[in-house]
Amino acid sequence: MATQPRINPDPASSAHERIYRALRTLIMHGEIAPGTALTLRGLGAEFGVSMTPAREAVRRLAAEGALTLSATGRISTPELSHERIEELASLRGLIEPELAARALPRAHIALIDRLRAINARVSECVTKQDAVCYLRTNMEFHRLIYLRAQAPAMLAVVETIWLQLGPTMRVLYETRQRTDLQRHHRAILSALTAGDEPALRLAMRSDVTQGLKMLEG
Amino acid sequence: MATQPRINPDPASSAHERIYRALRTLIMHGEIAPGTALTLRGLGAEFGVSMTPAREAVRRLAAEGALTLSATGRISTPELSHERIEELASLRGLIEPELAARALPRAHIALIDRLRAINARVSECVTKQDAVCYLRTNMEFHRLIYLRAQAPAMLAVVETIWLQLGPTMRVLYETRQRTDLQRHHRAILSALTAGDEPALRLAMRSDVTQGLKMLEG
């Protein structure tokens, strides 16, 4: 691999940024099983770069909790304990209703229509039994609401939590019964339409907590 | 600077870890003003290492929001907008009461005594008009409570938020009147002693939100 002259000076497409985004998406969508081992040289080779940018991407993802570094520096996707899952679920249950409530005053009919469209795609994923598809479109649903809240710092925290849950959620949604996954989304849409903040907070909290609580005990 | 042979193989004291911890403490305690520029070579020289570990520490801190990377890659401590401060304050107001409530069943008299001792040191810092001292001991007070909650993921999120607020809080606490900074801490101690969860949640929320809300508007 010869030294590649830097063609593109755009910082948004620097080597470590590309690896970071690619890995982040894979992890958040649950496309990497918990406990999977990664290597810097492997990642570098996979993306056609040296170890340096791979290391930076890994460090960044580790700081966000998306990857685990062992005591000896080995890299792997995290295997979450039940306690940790409960904590992360509680955090979602605290923050996401707040984001929804902040989005509510700005939720016009156009937004709700787009949400309905995404929700239809969520249903497709459920009937197709496609966990990755489900996770991706479900996050899209939530993110579209939260973007309206104009609260980037809160959204960043929530996305970090999604990231930490990613590998585990995939396993989770493949082993559980999929009944009524859509009920909460319908309740969210109703509350958004009616402008009913307490109902919205409740529906959001249920949607977020329900799927994860069943892992405990 | 000649190549330093690796004396200490302990991963907890690797070069990038040392820089990370040192910088993190400085930032969280508000010892670096918002908008201060840093350089990789400068940090490396300061800690007697090359750019490589400095870069990793910076990348990690940037991922946590403790440092800002400009579009051209320049490194600086963040200058938070009022909106962002409000968001971070709201997050604290959501999460920290929950942590306190989780700690409550485990809060024995020994813990409360230690909290009283820390609180006395907080008072000293206030009378000394020492902002850094105040921030450090105040965080110690909160962290000691939250450690009892046995919720490492939640605590990590909260500490990340403290980290983001660090440089700004210093400025904040130097320009405001310091009346009744201790009132909330006393209320927290009372509620802990009485085992009164609703009062504890309320006192914690007030303590956390009060100081930061005055920046808006």
Add this chain to the structure above:
DNA sequence: GCAGACTGTTTGTGATCACAATGCCCTCAT
């Protein structure tokens, strides 16, 4: 048969270097 030592390989860490882009400051023309 099996546990423990050993060896070759893999892997993360940190240093160093080349490079391009950025930022800064001085100069000069208007």
Add this chain to the structure above:
DNA sequence: ATGAGGGCATTGTGATCACAAACAGTCTGC
């Protein structure tokens, strides 16, 4: 006096290398 232009120092990026620790496989000795 001021703003535009140019050259130089500074800075982040990525590649490459040396090194030591960790891991995995085998082999030996009991």
